[in-house]
Amino acid sequence: MTAYSSASLKAELNERGWRLTPQRETILHIFQELPQGEHLSAEDLYQRLEERGEGISLSTIYRTLKLMARMGILRELDLGEGHKHYEINQPYPHHHHHLICIRCNETIEFKNESILKTGAKTAQKEGYHLLDCQLTIHGVCPKCQRSLIPV
Secondary structure, rough: OOOOOOHHHHHHHHHOOOOOOOOHHHHHHHHHOOOOOOOEHHHHHHHHHHHHOOOOHHHHHHHHHHHHHHHEEEEEEEEEOOOOEEEEEEOOOOOEEEEEEEEOOOEEEEEHHHHHHHHHHHHHHHOOOOOOOOOEEEEOOHHHHHOOOOO
């Protein structure tokens, strides 16, 4: 898995019979500029684009996010908020997993090479081309646990 540039995205889209539209390129750049650990929902992305004066419709954003996730450019995350979040799909050694509190939605990113190795080995054994391997653990953080205990 490699990090995507506009040129590599264009080449892969062309291979599949699609074009690198200005909207797709803009969305890729937004994700490339995100600080590590930041995830965006479609609505978050729409708001950022609006703030930058980019007139990209929400339906175009949803289609582009789904396309980029299927291509392995973005990781689609379920952070327990009822909608998907997305982040750039970083190659090793930036690959990470998520620990999420189901009460306050605090999200902690962590690395574990054995998870990625197991996923890659299983994909190879079954003849799959690995696009992403992620583990999401849902739990209750220490702060929320304390608030559950009667005083």
